[in-house]
Amino acid sequence: xTAAAEGSxxxxxxxxxxxxxxxxxxxxxxxxxxxxFLYALILLxxxxxxxxxxxxxxxxxxxxxxxxxxxxxxxALTEPIYRDLLWRSLxxxxxxxxxxxxxxxxxxxxISFHGGRHxxxxxxxxxxxxxxxxxxxxxxxxxxxxxxxxxxxxxxxLGIIDEPSTALLYNSTAVIITLxxxxxxxxxxxxxxxxxxxxxTLVEAATDLxxxxxxxxxxxxxxxxxxxxxxxxxxxxxxxxxxxVTPKLVGGKDGVMIANAIQAQFGKAxxxxxxxxxxxxxxxxxxxxxxxxVLIIRALQRLAR
Amino acid sequence: xxxxxxxxxxxxxxYAFLYVVFLYLPVIFLxxxxxxxxxxxxxxxxxxxxxxxxxxxHTPALLDAAWNSLKVGVSASILATVLGILAARSITRxxxxxxxxxxxxxxxxxxxxxxxxxxxxxxxxxxxGLSLSLFTVVLGHVLVCIPYSMTVLTSGFEGxxxxxxxxxxxxxxxxFGTFRRVTLPMVAPAIISSLLVxxxxxxxxxxxxxxxxxxxxxxxxxxxxxxxxxxxxxxxxALGTLLLVASFLLMTVAEILRRRAARRTQNQGGIYA
Numbered sequence: 001x002t003a004a005a006e007g008s009x010x011x012x013x014x015x016x017x018x019x020x021x022x023x024x025x026x027x028x029x030x031x032x033x034x035x036x037f038l039y040a041l042i043l044l045x046x047x048x049x050x051x052x053x054x055x056x057x058x059x060x061x062x063x064x065x066x067x068x069x070x071x072x073x074x075x076a077l078t079e080p081i082y083r084d085l086l087w088r089s090l091x092x093x094x095x096x097x098x099x100x101x102x103x104x105x106x107x108x109x110x111i112s113f114h115g116g117r118h119x120x121x122x123x124x125x126x127x128x129x130x131x132x133x134x135x136x137x138x139x140x141x142x143x144x145x146x147x148x149x150x151x152x153x154x155x156x157x158l159g160i161i162d163e164p165s166t167a168l169l170y171n172s173t174a175v176i177i178t179l180x181x182x183x184x185x186x187x188x189x190x191x192x193x194x195x196x197x198x199x200x201t202l203v204e205a206a207t208d209l210x211x212x213x214x215x216x217x218x219x220x221x222x223x224x225x226x227x228x229x230x231x232x233x234x235x236x237x238x239x240x241x242x243x244x245v246t247p248k249l250v251g252g253k254d255g256v257m258i259a260n261a262i263q264a265q266f267g268k269a270x271x272x273x274x275x276x277x278x279x280x281x282x283x284x285x286x287x288x289x290x291x292x293x294v295l296i297i298r299a300l301q302r303l304a305r
Numbered sequence: 306x307x308x309x310x311x312x313x314x315x316x317x318x319x320y321a322f323l324y325v326v327f328l329y330l331p332v333i334f335l336x337x338x339x340x341x342x343x344x345x346x347x348x349x350x351x352x353x354x355x356x357x358x359x360x361x362x363h364t365p366a367l368l369d370a371a372w373n374s375l376k377v378g379v380s381a382s383i384l385a386t387v388l389g390i391l392a393a394r395s396i397t398r399x400x401x402x403x404x405x406x407x408x409x410x411x412x413x414x415x416x417x418x419x420x421x422x423x424x425x426x427x428x429x430x431x432x433x434g435l436s437l438s439l440f441t442v443v444l445g446h447v448l449v450c451i452p453y454s455m456t457v458l459t460s461g462f463e464g465x466x467x468x469x470x471x472x473x474x475x476x477x478x479x480x481f482g483t484f485r486r487v488t489l490p491m492v493a494p495a496i497i498s499s500l501l502v503x504x505x506x507x508x509x510x511x512x513x514x515x516x517x518x519x520x521x522x523x524x525x526x527x528x529x530x531x532x533x534x535x536x537x538x539x540x541x542x543a544l545g546t547l548l549l550v551a552s553f554l555l556m557t558v559a560e561i562l563r564r565r566a567a568r569r570t571q572n573q574g575g576i577y578a
Contacts, residue, residue, distance in 0.1 A: 032392075033404075051425040133545070135529065262424060
C-alpha cells in the first residue's frame with residue numbers, strides 16, 4: 001500500500017486498477033486452476049488433436065505421409081473386420097449398460113429409500129470391489145468360467161454336467177458377464193444420487209391422491225430419477241466400448257473388440273494413422289450412441305408422466 | 306397389496322444381499338485358490354498351503370515391479386493431489402466464467418475409453434521425443450487420478466466456512482498464513498484421503514501403464530505377463546490377493562478420512578454424492 005502511494009497519481013491509478021484486477025475473483029480463481037487446466041490441455045486435449053490429425057495421414061513403413069486423405073476412414077468403416085468389430089463393441093457396451101442399469105436400480109432404490117442409518121455403509125460395501133484392480137477382477141472371471149475353472153468343476157462335482165463345458169469362456173457372453181460385474185458399482189452411484197434428490201413428499205402426495213405404490217413409483221420416483229439413469233448408462237457405455245483387458249482375457253476369438261484392433265495398429269501392425277482413424281470413429285459413434293440414449297430416456301421420462 | 310410389499314424393504318433387501326454376493330464372489334476366489342495346493346483353480350480344494358506366498362519374495366522380476374509400482378504410485382498420487390488441490394480450491398471458492406467447462410475437461414478422463422486416452426498420450430510422447438519410461442507412466446497416471454482427487458477434495462472443501470478465513474485475514478494473517486494455519490488443518494484429512502485414493506488407482510492401473518512404459522514393468526504389467534503361463538497362476542493369485550488386501554485397506558482408510566474431513570466442514574457427500 002505504501003509503495004503505491006509513492007508513485008505519481010496516474011501511475012498510482014493504473015497500479016491500483018491492476019491490483020484490483022489481480023485480486024478480482026475470476027482472475028484469482030482462474031490463476032488457481034490454470035496448472036491443472038494446462039495439464040489436462042497438454043496431456044488430454046493436445047493428444048486427442050494429434051490423434052485426429054494422424055487419422056488423416058498415411059503410414060509409409062517407418063515414416064508418415066502428411067497429405068490429407070480419408071482413406072483410413074474408408075478402411076475403418078467398410079473393411080468387414082473393422083466394421084464387425086465396431087458393431088460388436090457397440091452391441092456389447094449397449095448390452096452391458098442395459099444390464100448394469102437394470103441390476104443397479106433396485107439396489108440404489110433400496111439404499112436410498114430403505115438404507116436408513118446405514119446408507120454410507122451400504123455404498124462403501126458396494127464400491128469396495130470396484131477399487132480393487134480391474135485386471136484382477138477380470139482374471140477372477142477367467143478362473144470361474146475356465147475349462148478347468150470353478151463353475152465347470154463345481155457343476156461336475158454336483159453331477160449336473162459330465163464333462164467341462166467350453167461354452168462358458170472365450171465368447172462375447174463371457175465379455176458381457178465380466179463387464180457387467182466390473183461396472184456394477186459405477187451404475188449404482190449416479191442412480192443413488194438422483195434418488196436421494198427425489199422429494200419424498202411428492203411420493204406421499206401421489207399415494208394420498210390414490211396412486212398405488214407401483215403407480216406412484218412409475219409416475220413419480222422413476223421419472224424423477226431419470227437423470228441418474230442417464231448418467232449411469234453413459235458412465236458405463238462410453239468406457240466399455242473401448243475396453244481392452246476383458247476381451248483379451250475372456251473374449252477369445254469371438255469376443256475381440258475394437259480396442260484390441262486399435263492396440264494392434266499401434267503395436268504389431270504399426271499403422272498409426274489407421275489406429276487413429278479407428279479411435280476417432282469409435283469416439284464419434286459412441287458419442288452418437290450416448291446422445292441417442294439421452295434422447296430415448298428423456299422421451300420415456302416424458303411418456304411416464 | 307403385493308406390489309406394496311414388493312417395493313417395500315423385504316424383497317429388496319434379499320435382492321441387495323444377492324447383489325453384494327454377486328459383487329464379492331468372483332473376487333473371493335482369488336484368495337481361496339491362492340492358498341490351495343493344486344496349481345489349477347478348481348474344486349474340490351486339495352489342501353492348504355502358503356507355498357505360493359513364500360515363493361513371491363524369491364522372484365526378482367516381481368520385486369522390481371513392486372518397487373516400480375511404489376515409485377510410480379507415490380509420484381503420481383502427490384502430483385495429482387497437488388493439481389487436485391489447486392483445481393478443487395478454485396472450483397469451490399471462486400466464481401468465474403468458463404468454470405464449468407474447465408471442470409468438465411479436467412473430469413473428462415473419467416468417462417473416456419482408457420485405450421484411447423492411452424494411445425493418444427503415447428502418440429504425443431513419441432512425437433515430443435520423450436522416451437517411454439516410468440516417468441511417462443506417472444504423467445499418464447496423474448491425468449487419470451486428477452478426477453478422483455478432485456471428487457474427494459471438493460467434498461472436503463465444499464461447505465467450508467469462508468468466514469473463518471476472512472476472520473483470519475482480518476486478524477492480520479497473510480494469505481499464505483491463513484491457508485497454512487486455518488485452511489490446511491481443516492482440509493488435511495481430505496488431502497490424505499486423496500493421496501490414498503490416487504495411490505490405489507495408480508497401483509492397480511493397467512492400460513495406461515501398459516502403453517506408456519518402456520522396459521520397466523509395474524505390478525499389473527508383471528501380472529499380465531505371467532498370465533500367459535498356466536503354471537504361474539498360483540503365484541499370480543497370491544500376488545493378486547496381496548494387492549486386493551492393500552487396495553481394500555487403503556480405500557477403507559481413505560473413506561474414514563474423507564468422512565472426517567466432510568464432518569469437519571459439516572458437509573455430506575463425496576465420492577458417493
